[in-house]
Amino acid sequence: MNLFIFPAIASFSGGYEIAVYHAYKKLKPKEEDVVIWYTNSTEIPFLREQDIVLPQASLKSIKNIKNILSGRFSKELSVNDLIFLKKYDFNNIHCDEVVFYRALRTLFPDKLINVRFHNCFSRILHRKELLNIKLDFRFWLKMKVLAMLERKIFRDKNIYKIFLSDEDRDYYKANIGNNYDSEVWSFKIDLEKMNANRKNYVLKNKIVWFGGIESHKKKSVEWFVTKVFPEIKNHYPKMEFHLYGRGTEDFNLPQKSIFGHGFYLKEDFPFSTEALYINPDLIGGGVKLKLSTYLEEGIPFISTPFGFEGYKKELRDDKYCFVEEDSNWVEKIISIFDVDLN
Incomplete structure (x- = not known):
């Protein structure tokens, strides 16, 4: 009997959920295995009758506030949350996010546990300090707390570490020196689908951001909007910037040709054959899974090198996939549109 505990549903509704989907498909839980879903979702794909659903507490709940005051991440589970697992003798334990580690290690002090890192906040924090990147306080605090937890896991010799990118694993190996207790679960691009969807496109005066505006992404989007x-608009006066996803309404400035549309409820991608999509990631960390969708759907996009971490360099073709340092974005984007607008 094995234990699998997941931090979200396994679906294609968002980057985090896509990562969980790939893990679930890779692990293939058996009938006798215990599967836990840590989610508030009312629709859970792959949910079996015997599975356990643990709801996440609200942001202002006593539980979350207690975690924060204790120097822990707000969504971290406690021993009491998982105490019911003590009666089992598991052969293998897969912990699909670091927030489950402390409770599981307390309950099973001698067990080898697999822990998957969806991000490597230690590396992001190190990069922030080296490059003097300014972030909002909430994200900085989250990063600090999770980096401390990661380092605790790094030092645990009875943990098998699973990373999403070679860059994250290389950071771990460089700091700890171990080569034998970790691996990368990379995301493979469906090259056949990618090549089939790469049809000729003609760019019009449109640039698109697709995704929610969480705290760490907000800084990158603000940089694109202001800098x-x-x-680009000075060069091409008719250029428009369209944003889709949670929180994008806050950027709505129609008088400046910036349109924050909010959630996009259709199944396709807006202006996918006539707009350049952007990934202005200024700090990196983890793998931006929406880029795999852009690649497979034949959507032209530009990313910073930090935002392209986890993908092979061979995918950069300067027609559908552009990767450019943020300092060169203005010049590069203008040159991309020059092909179709001049």
Whole structure:
């Protein structure tokens, strides 16, 4: 009997959920295995009758506040949350997110546990300090707390570490020196689908951001809105910037040709054959799974090198996939549109 505990549903509804989907498909839980879903979702794909659903507490709940005051991540589970597992003698334990580690290690002090890192906040924090990147306080605090937890897991010799990218694993190996207790679960691009969907496109005066505006992404989008887009608009006065996803309404400035549409409820991608999609990631960390969708759907996009971590360099073709340092974005984006607008 094995234990599998997942931090979200396994679906294609978002990057996090896609990562969980790939893990679930790879692990293939058997009938006798215990599977736990840590989610508030009312629709859970692959949910079996015997599975256990643990709801996440609200942001302002006593439980979350207690975690924060204790120097822990707000969504971290406690021993009491998982105490019911003590009666089992598991052969293997797969912990699909670091927030389950502390409770599981307390309950099973001698067991080898597999822990999967969806991000490597230690590496992001190190990069922030080296490059003097300014972030909002909430994300900085989250990063600090999770980096401390990661380092605790790094030092645990009875943990098998699973990373999403070679860059994250290389950081771990460089700091700890171990080569034998970790691996990368990379995301493979469906090259056949990618090549089939790569049809000729003609760019019009449109740039698209697709995704929610969480705290760490907000800084990158603000940078594009204030530093990059005005320069592009000076060159191409009819250029429009369209944002889709949670929180994008906050960027709505129609008078400046910036349109924050909010959630996009259709199944396709807006302006996918006439717009350049952007991934202005200024700090990196983890793998931006939406880029795999852009690649497979034949959607032209530009990313910073930090945002392209986890993908093979061979995918950069300067027609559908552009990767450019943020300092060169204005010049590069103008050159991309020059092909179709001049």
